[in-house]
Amino acid sequence: MYALLGETLDGISTIRAFGAQNALTARLVKILDLQQTAYFLTFTAQCWLAIRLELVGTMIITFACVFAVMEHSTMAGNEQFAGLAGLSISYALSVTQALNWSVRMSSDLEANMISVERIEQYCRLPSEASRQVPGDKELMDRPWPCEGQIVFQNVQLRYRPNLPLVLKGLNLTIPAKAKVGIVGRTGAGKSTLMVVLMRIVELDSGRVEIDGVDIRTVGLTLLRSRIAVIPQDPCLFQGSIRSNLDPFEDYTDDRLHEVLRRVGLYERQTTTQGKSTATSSPVSSLSDKVLEGGSNFSVGQRQLLVIARALLRESQIIIMDEATAAVDAETDSRIQKVMRTEFKHATCLTVAHRLNTIMDSTHILVMDAGRAAEFDTPQALLNRPDGLFRKLVDTWEADHGEE
Numbered sequence: 001m002y003a004l005l006g007e008t009l010d011g012i013s014t015i016r017a018f019g020a021q022n023a024l025t026a027r028l029v030k031i032l033d034l035q036q037t038a039y040f041l042t043f044t045a046q047c048w049l050a051i052r053l054e055l056v057g058t059m060i061i062t063f064a065c066v067f068a069v070m071e072h073s074t075m076a077g078n079e080q081f082a083g084l085a086g087l088s089i090s091y092a093l094s095v096t097q098a099l100n101w102s103v104r105m106s107s108d109l110e111a112n113m114i115s116v117e118r119i120e121q122y123c124r125l126p127s128e129a130s131r132q133v134p135g136d137k138e139l140m141d142r143p144w145p146c147e148g149q150i151v152f153q154n155v156q157l158r159y160r161p162n163l164p165l166v167l168k169g170l171n172l173t174i175p176a177k178a179k180v181g182i183v184g185r186t187g188a189g190k191s192t193l194m195v196v197l198m199r200i201v202e203l204d205s206g207r208v209e210i211d212g213v214d215i216r217t218v219g220l221t222l223l224r225s226r227i228a229v230i231p232q233d234p235c236l237f238q239g240s241i242r243s244n245l246d247p248f249e250d251y252t253d254d255r256l257h258e259v260l261r262r263v264g265l266y267e268r269q270t271t272t273q274g275k276s277t278a279t280s281s282p283v284s285s286l287s288d289k290v291l292e293g294g295s296n297f298s299v300g301q302r303q304l305l306v307i308a309r310a311l312l313r314e315s316q317i318i319i320m321d322e323a324t325a326a327v328d329a330e331t332d333s334r335i336q337k338v339m340r341t342e343f344k345h346a347t348c349l350t351v352a353h354r355l356n357t358i359m360d361s362t363h364i365l366v367m368d369a370g371r372a373a374e375f376d377t378p379q380a381l382l383n384r385p386d387g388l389f390r391k392l393v394d395t396w397e398a399d400h401g402e403e
Contacts, residue, residue, distance in 0.1 A: 001031045053103065057096030064092040129199065132219040139222060145211040147176035148316040148347030150197070152372075155206035157196060165204065166192050168370035174363070176211075179340075179348045181358025181378075183392055184367035190351045192370075194319045198224055210317065228310035230320045234302035236294030242286040244294075245309050256286055259311040263304045263338050303335060311342055318343050320350045332357060355396045364389055 068085035075081040155170040167189050182190045195201050208215050236244050260266035266283045282301050294302040352358040364381050366374035366388045373388050381389040
């Protein structure tokens with residue numbers, strides 16, 4: 001119920017634009033009915049328990065009074081007995097409240113123990129590999145990776161034990177500084193390549209080398225800091241432009257302004273008096289406010305900010321997981337232009353959503369059932385009449401028309 005309310009508030013403009021208020025209201029009423037049904041059962045159980053606890057308390061009070069009366073014939077005139085009788089009856093009157101409190105506390109304890117069970121389960125989860133390893137110092141002293149060649153050798157991967165393999169013996173060599181477009185059917189293993197390179201899931205078998213270095217011998221901190229990922233949903237945090245680009249304040253203002261200019265989000269012009277002022281660019285200064293999720297920027301501008309973040313790190317390997325799937329064709333073209341010019345000296349792996357965005361790549365990788373079915377230049381793959389890439393292009397053109 002709370003999730004629906006939050007989603008409704010976030011998408012209120014879209015709901016009003018499509019006139020979906022009645023549908024959302026009906027859905028909320030249905031969820032409220034389910035919630036009230038559960039609450040009614042809970043309230044009924046509480047009333048049932050309260051009546052029985054009151055009955056037990058009443059019986060205890062009755063017994064205390066009866067015993068005091070029964071002993072009156074033998075203990076009459078004894079002030080000590082009178083005081084003890086009054087004390088027992090007084091405590092008996094408060095026993096109902098104590099019973100209610102005891103039952104409620106035991107119920108809360110049982111419910112809160114679930115949290116302890118969850119913590120115990122998390123403690124038993126296998127941890128990631130080491131953040132730092134002794135060999136990292138040698139790689140940090142030199143620019144690794146310097147070329148960006150990636151070699152997959154008989155790579156097999158499954159997401160959890162006892163699940164089927166997602167990558168089934170992948171053998172592939174991606175040349176240095178290559179621009180590779182990755183295509184394939186849903187579930188073919190396209191996005192899994194990013195999981196492998198970032199070591200989010202460890203390999204079942206095989207090895208992956210970047211510039212001749214097995215990534216399993218590298219600490220996770222060093223490995224992930226040298227690879228830039230531009231996801232499909234750009235991730236921005238509430239704060240400023242500076243905190244989103246450089247959260248650890250490792251770079252100067254000039255450097256941050258430079259990467260923003262390179263992606264077309266920041267421009268400055270000099271007036272006739274020699275003063276430098278910001279133009280009507282999306283970003284006027286590094287202190288510009290960024291709302292949660294970057295909601296005060298368009299999807300394309302958020303994606304360009306993420307690209308600027310990757311430019312800032314000067315990574316030699318760039319992974320784009322359908323980075324332009326949620327933007328229009330014009331913004332897609334602009335982002336592709338930035339990618340071609342700014343990352344021309346880096347190895348770029350692009351998981352494609354639109355085939356036309358990867359036709360100018362140096363290589364095309366076609367994934368099929370966890371294996372590299374085809375890997376060659378776009379023209380060479382198009383010349384294969386029965387090739388998978390040729391069939392994908394023909395299907396795309398039939399659905400969208402030639403572009």
